[in-house]
Amino acid sequence: MSQVLREADFLMVPGVFNPFTAILAKKVGFKAVYLSGAALTSSYGLPDIGLITLDEVAEMIRRIKEVVDIPIIVDSDTGFGEAMNVYRTVRVLEKAGADAIQIEDQRMPKKCGHLEGKEVVEPLEMVQKIKAALKARRDALIIARVDSRGVIGLDDAIERAKIYLEAGADIIFPEALTSKEEFTKFAKEVKAPLLANMTEFGKTPYIKAQEFKEMGYKYVIFPVTIFRVAAKAMKDALEVLLREGTQINLLDKMINRQQQYEIIDYFFYERLDKELGSIKLVRKL
Numbered sequence: 001m002s003q004v005l006r007e008a009d010f011l012m013v014p015g016v017f018n019p020f021t022a023i024l025a026k027k028v029g030f031k032a033v034y035l036s037g038a039a040l041t042s043s044y045g046l047p048d049i050g051l052i053t054l055d056e057v058a059e060m061i062r063r064i065k066e067v068v069d070i071p072i073i074v075d076s077d078t079g080f081g082e083a084m085n086v087y088r089t090v091r092v093l094e095k096a097g098a099d100a101i102q103i104e105d106q107r108m109p110k111k112c113g114h115l116e117g118k119e120v121v122e123p124l125e126m127v128q129k130i131k132a133a134l135k136a137r138r139d140a141l142i143i144a145r146v147d148s149r150g151v152i153g154l155d156d157a158i159e160r161a162k163i164y165l166e167a168g169a170d171i172i173f174p175e176a177l178t179s180k181e182e183f184t185k186f187a188k189e190v191k192a193p194l195l196a197n198m199t200e201f202g203k204t205p206y207i208k209a210q211e212f213k214e215m216g217y218k219y220v221i222f223p224v225t226i227f228r229v230a231a232k233a234m235k236d237a238l239e240v241l242l243r244e245g246t247q248i249n250l251l252d253k254m255i256n257r258q259q260q261y262e263i264i265d266y267f268f269y270e271r272l273d274k275e276l277g278s279i280k281l282v283r284k285l
Ligand SMILES: C[C@](O)(C(=O)O)[C@H](CC(=O)O)C(=O)O
Pocket: 015, 035, 036, 037, 038, 039, 048, 075, 111, 112, 113, 114, 197, 199, 200, 202, 223, 224
């Protein structure tokens, strides 16, 4: 399925954090999804500082791929360890169903790339991780995320991107650029398939997908958008429920039972149950 990612002209990729959200993204018409570390950890009630484990991410990929056949770009933070660990990370995540794996050049404890106080490793350390990832992968694309814009500066980020590209990374992800001009300059200097991160409340101003496309970006992710929208909707609903003692005023904000069941393919199981129930033994005991 990495072929879809490879051959696409331009892809808008929403962040998801469980199978249900991945199914929704596909049903709405998105061609790929991004398993966001930030959204996944938030959904576990944890901050995005590298607390999540390889197995937890692999398990979520497996669950998503069990119910939806859509290419999945996976956020592996810093690859769960050193270069040697990255080798195993890529093998495990690809086996679980990852079509592209993102590794970032932060030092642990990592942070959201749009926060202050993060640190980056030496470029050599990241190159070793990229080489390990390439050795381990069968078909999955390897995305090198450059975090140094917010730590050292744009020129350093551009230089690192070139180094990571030479090391063999398939896609470059410049994190937390601060203006359209920076995205334009980056794309001019780094001749690679590029991924832009259009997250909210961060360092990057709001830029439309079409504008990223025109600047030469191949992918744009909206990693935490639906998580944040859903979180607000859930909080508001809980408040209404507590205050009013009834959900009557929430009904028009809900998907109904029929819609919910369609999303999770309930009716298929209903048919299957009937079919299995109608089987008769040809030869009696
Ligand atoms: C893309 C990202 O790595 C993620 O985990 O989704 C985050 C997004 C965010 O925190 O808004 C990031 O570090 O940019």
